[in-house]
Amino acid sequence: MAKLSLFALATWVGLAAAKDVYLNWNLTWVNAGPDGYERPIIGINGQWPCPQIDVTVGDQLIVDVYNGLGNESTAIHWHGMHQQGSGVMDGAVGVTQCPLPPGSQMQYHFDVNEAGTYWYHSHNAGQFPDGLRGVLVVHDPNPPFHYDEEFTLTLSDWYHQEMPDLLSGPVVAQGKEPFPDSALINDSTNTKIKVLPNKTYLVRIVCIGNWPGHFWVIDGHEMTVVEVDGVYTDPYPAGDKFLRVATGQRMSVLIKTKADTSKNFAIWDTMDVNMLFFFENRTMPENYNPNATAWLVYDEAKPLPEPPVFGEIDFNEDFVDDVTLVPADHKPLLEPVDHQIILETGGALVDGVPRFTVNNKTYIAPKVPSLYTANTVGTEFSSNPDVYGQVNPFILKHNEIVEIVINNHHNNLHPWHLHGHQFQVLQRTPVDGGYYSGLSSNVSATPIRRDTIMVQNHGHTVIRFKADNPGVWMLHCHVEWHVEVGLMATIIEAPETFANTVHAPPKSHYDACAAYPQPVSGNAAGNEGLDLTGLNTTATVGGHGALYTNKKGTKDSTAAQPSQQPSQQPSQAAVPKPSTKPSAPEPQTEAPKPSTKPSAPEPQTEAPKPSTKPSAPEPQTEAPKPSTKPSAPEPQTEAPKPSTKPSAPEPQTEAPKPSTKPSAPEPQTEAPKPSTTPSAPEPQTDSPNYYYEESPTAPNSNGEGYWPAPHTDETTISIDNPDKPHDHHLTIHEETIKSPWANQNTNTGYVIDDGKIYQIKDSDPNVILDEFKD
Numbered sequence: 031m032a033k034l035s036l037f038a039l040a041t042w043v044g045l046a047a048a049k050d051v052y053l054n055w056n057l058t059w060v061n062a063g064p065d066g067y068e069r070p071i072i073g074i075n076g077q078w079p080c081p082q083i084d085v086t087v088g089d090q091l092i093v094d095v096y097n098g099l100g101n102e103s104t105a106i107h108w109h110g111m112h113q114q115g116s117g118v119m120d121g122a123v124g125v126t127q128c129p130l131p132p133g134s135q136m137q138y139h140f141d142v143n144e145a146g147t148y149w150y151h152s153h154n155a156g157q158f159p160d161g162l163r164g165v166l167v168v169h170d171p172n173p174p175f176h177y178d179e180e181f182t183l184t185l186s187d188w189y190h191q192e193m194p195d196l197l198s199g200p201v202v203a204q205g206k207e208p209f210p211d212s213a214l215i216n217d218s219t220n221t222k223i224k225v226l227p228n229k230t231y232l233v234r235i236v237c238i239g240n241w242p243g244h245f246w247v248i249d250g251h252e253m254t255v256v257e258v259d260g261v262y263t264d265p266y267p268a269g270d271k272f273l274r275v276a277t278g279q280r281m282s283v284l285i286k287t288k289a290d291t292s293k294n295f296a297i298w299d300t301m302d303v304n305m306l307f308f309f310e311n312r313t314m315p316e317n318y319n320p321n322a323t324a325w326l327v328y329d330e331a332k333p334l335p336e337p338p339v340f341g342e343i344d345f346n347e348d349f350v351d352d353v354t355l356v357p358a359d360h361k362p363l364l365e366p367v368d369h370q371i372i373l374e375t376g377g378a379l380v381d382g383v384p385r386f387t388v389n390n391k392t393y394i395a396p397k398v399p400s401l402y403t404a405n406t407v408g409t410e411f412s413s414n415p416d417v418y419g420q421v422n423p424f425i426l427k428h429n430e431i432v433e434i435v436i437n438n439h440h441n442n443l444h445p446w447h448l449h450g451h452q453f454q455v456l457q458r459t460p461v462d463g464g465y466y467s468g469l470s471s472n473v474s475a476t477p478i479r480r481d482t483i484m485v486q487n488h489g490h491t492v493i494r495f496k497a498d499n500p501g502v503w504m505l506h507c508h509v510e511w512h513v514e515v516g517l518m519a520t521i522i523e524a525p526e527t528f529a530n531t532v533h534a535p536p537k538s539h540y541d542a543c544a545a546y547p548q549p550v551s552g553n554a555a556g557n558e559g560l561d562l563t564g565l566n567t568t569a570t571v572g573g574h575g576a577l578y579t580n581k582k583g584t585k586d587s588t589a590a591q592p593s594q595q596p597s598q599q600p601s602q603a604a605v606p607k608p609s610t611k612p613s614a615p616e617p618q619t620e621a622p623k624p625s626t627k628p629s630a631p632e633p634q635t636e637a638p639k640p641s642t643k644p645s646a647p648e649p650q651t652e653a654p655k656p657s658t659k660p661s662a663p664e665p666q667t668e669a670p671k672p673s674t675k676p677s678a679p680e681p682q683t684e685a686p687k688p689s690t691k692p693s694a695p696e697p698q699t700e701a702p703k704p705s706t707t708p709s710a711p712e713p714q715t716d717s718p719n720y721y722y723e724e725s726p727t728a729p730n731s732n733g734e735g736y737w738p739a740p741h742t743d744e745t746t747i748s749i750d751n752p753d754k755p756h757d758h759h760l761t762i763h764e765e766t767i768k769s770p771w772a773n774q775n776t777n778t779g780y781v782i783d784d785g786k787i788y789q790i791k792d793s794d795p796n797v798i799l800d801e802f803k804d
């Protein structure tokens with residue numbers, strides 16, 4: 031006797047107004063050569079570059095992710111999405127989920143409530159620079175500006191070697207970043223964008239790179255800024271200044287195309303060479319090319335011109351300062367501040383290893399993801415930073431106004447990104463602008479908001495936000511090289527409210543933990559209370575990235591071979607609304623067929639929306655660049671570059687300047703010194719609090735029990751629908767979770783009708799009708 035939720039049907043029918051966008055992703059290796067050098071790259075459904083996701087504000091996005099990589103674990107983060115109430119869908123490994131091991135599947139589903147330009151990327155062990163990143167555009171039916179057409183340009187650095195090799199290689203071991211081999215525009219060195227004359231284009235610029243920021247020029251076209259990081263701005267014409275984006279940032283500009291098609295125009299992009307070389311006192315290799323070119327094509331018969339050439343560029347004078355932008359909604363400065371946090375950030379030798387630190391502590395991943403810890407240690411402990419281990423935890427109270435100061439003691443730039451919020455930027459110094467000593471007198475009354483802010487070397491920034499989004503949020507430098515050496519903190523926002531505010535992880539997230547395996551309850555070490563026995567917080571050099579085999583971190587893997595011919599299978603399909611609402615479900619005429627759990631629902635097979643834009647990436651026709659360095663970049667031993675910027679030697683060991691501010695940083699979590707305690711080395715084979723071993727029982731329906739096993743139901747029925755010419759079959763698939771707190775219980779699933787899939791939103795299981803009998 032299968033269970034059938036009539037509520038599911040009712041929801042499906044009633045949901046006709048809200049659009050669900052369902053994606054079914056199979057992550058696999060593909061071979062591609064975006065700069066002419068072919069290498070294995072992580073693609074989606076056999077395709078790379080990864081597809082742009084287009085949704086409309088208000089939609090629900092549902093993504094089933096299957097890890098078909100064979101030799102790496104993974105996880106997808108939705109950069110900039112607030113995840114209000116759905117923090118468990120944030121996709122950050124070690125924070126909101128376990129790594130998804132090869133051969134496993136998990137689902138992300140969340141409401142998209144902010145319009146603008148976002149992106150998605152792996153948030154697992156330095157993986158995204160191997161290609162697993164793409165754009166997420168949230169369209170707005172009523173944007174505050176007019177435009178006729180739009181296109182997206184991604185900017186990134188690119189490496190010929192794979193991240194696991196680079197992370198375990200000699201350059202990273204010295205505490206340095208490997209030099210990128212190329213700059214890419216839209217994952218190519220040969221991007222051409224067809225444009226029409228006399229039109230206003232919205233150009234969405236997304237920096238999806240690993241390390242350096244980028245700036246770009248569209249020759250002959252004025253650019254007016256209208257959005258940063260999903261926040262509309264008052265239109266800001268760049269004039270004769272350059273615009274730039276740091277890793278993780280987005281910027282949208284309006285351009286007006288020419289009145290005639292007599293000529294094509296180059297788009298010039300360059301990686302920040304100060305960041306790559308000069309601030310770090312490293313010499314640019316001979317013939318190094320930090321530039322990339324793309325073209326605005328008015329007429330394919332006309333030649334593609336060379337890009338403009340620029341001379342000396344002053345990094346303080348020649349750029350639009352994003353702090354001077356004004357949000358279009360003119361939201362006022364948040365004040366007064368209830369809670370100030372000061373982060374002293376820099377490089378240091380930790381356990382003899384070059385690392386980055388936040389208030390003298392380098393981030394070391396916990397055994398239990400921090401959100402799972404917050405959910406399971408109980409209210410007695412969830413607001414105690416000590417239970418989270420060495421994740422640089424900061425506990426916020428619900429709805430307080432939080433000010434974070436980031437002092438950058440390092441001799442390079444760091445783009446800091448906060449999950450779960452767009453923060454106000456009150457001030458940000460120029461390069462060598464000094465550390466925080468209070469606010470300057472000219473802080474804007476309507477500060478710009480964004481989710482990623484570039485903090486200059488030997489300078490600082492001050493940001494504010496309201497702690498109105500309970501959850502566990504990473505606050506980290508977005509340079510993936512730096513993430514991997516600990517430049518991260520964890521914001522634990524209103525943990526005392528989670529029972530009422532944050533959905534519990536759905537079944538597929540527990541399945542990922544079970545398969546990895548990783549424990550899902552207890553403190554950072556998987557123990558009760560403050561006992562952190564077994565949590566090894568010794569810093570190690572390098573790492574193996576996301577590499578995963580039976581013996582994790584070794585290379586003798588049995589990975590699937592990269593596909594040679596990317597499939598043309600569309601990977602996105604908006605689930606259409608049922609055109610005619612079936613009236614209330616008719617009495618079911620057929621006995622529910624108990625079904626074994628099916629594999630992932632089929633992707634929709636509708637043809638992709640015809641586009642006026644040349645969306646397919648150009649075939650690579652260039653011969654592989656005779657590069658002198660497909661192998662690891664040399665350890666840097668070169669002579670000093672005469673620089674006007676006094677840069678301290680790395681790693682930084684200077685003591686942070688004592689702040690004059692009364693408010694002290696949060697107490698640092700001191701994990702016990704791993705001197706004598708036995709600790710679990712990778713791979714984790716011990717899982718003391720391992721949920722599936724402890725609770726193999728099915729959920730009971732009487733409201734008792736703690737973390738019962740997730741329950742899945744699948745029913746196939748036939749409906750006699752007056753609006754359709756023939757009877758049709760429905761399959762209802764439901765997942766139910768009962769959490770420690772009743773309010774976190776979830777009920778999700780989908781209805782398959784005529785081969786189309788309609789997702790069911792989370793709902794209160796109390797509303798679900800009792801068992802339906804045939």
Ligand SMILES: *[C@@H]1O[C@H](CO)[C@@H](O)[C@H](O)[C@H]1NC(C)=O
Nearest residue numbers: 056057058076096098590593
């Ligand atoms: C994922 O793709 C690989 C390579 O094409 C294929 O072998 C595998 O069966 C696919 N897995 C799923 C779950 O679609």
Ligand SMILES: *[C@@H]1O[C@H](CO)[C@@H](O)[C@H](O)[C@H]1NC(C)=O
Nearest residue numbers: 226227228229288289290291
């Ligand atoms: C563009 O607009 C101008 C001014 O209205 C007009 O003269 C010109 O013909 C237009 N160009 C095209 C290609 O339509």
Ligand SMILES: *[C@@H]1O[C@H](CO)[C@@H](O)[C@H](O)[C@H]1NC(C)=O
Nearest residue numbers: 318319320321338339340341
């Ligand atoms: C990159 O662009 C800059 C600025 O126009 C130029 O000076 C430099 O020569 C270019 N580098 C290469 C390798 O083309």
Ligand SMILES: *[C@@H]1O[C@H](CO)[C@@H](O)[C@H](O)[C@H]1NC(C)=O
Nearest residue numbers: 374388389390685686695698
């Ligand atoms: C970091 O360590 C240094 C040297 O031990 C000490 O002077 C400083 O106060 C510490 N800073 C913080 C923020 O804990």
Ligand SMILES: *[C@@H]1O[C@H](CO)[C@@H](O)[C@H](O)[C@H]1NC(C)=O
Nearest residue numbers: 353354456457470472473474
């Ligand atoms: C505030 O004033 C300082 C010093 O005059 C200046 O450098 C900075 O750019 C100003 N900041 C803003 C946001 O206007």
Ligand SMILES: *[C@@H]1O[C@H](CO)[C@@H](O)[C@H](O)[C@H]1NC(C)=O
Nearest residue numbers: 059070101194589590591592
């Ligand atoms: C992982 O497997 C793919 C596919 O076989 C391979 O191309 C890639 O080099 C492997 N990665 C590492 C780091 O071994």
Ligand SMILES: *[C@@H]1O[C@H](CO)[C@@H](O)[C@H](O)[C@H]1NC(C)=O
Nearest residue numbers: 079082181182216223644645
């Ligand atoms: C950039 O690449 C994305 C992903 O492949 C594609 O959807 C988009 O159309 C491309 N844009 C241009 C201007 O070529």
Ligand SMILES: *[C@@H]1O[C@H](CO)[C@@H](O)[C@H](O)[C@H]1NC(C)=O
Nearest residue numbers: 311668669670676677678679
């Ligand atoms: C730059 O590097 C050289 C060689 O490693 C070293 O001698 C010099 O002191 C460094 N300069 C600065 C300002 O760090």
Ligand SMILES: *[C@@H]1O[C@H](CO)[C@@H](O)[C@H](O)[C@H]1NC(C)=O
Nearest residue numbers: 566568570704705707708709
């Ligand atoms: C902790 O891990 C490090 C690096 O893997 C290792 O060298 C050290 O022996 C471990 N410490 C303990 C107490 O197991």
Ligand SMILES: [Cu+2]
Nearest residue numbers: 444507509512
């Ligand atoms: Cu950084």
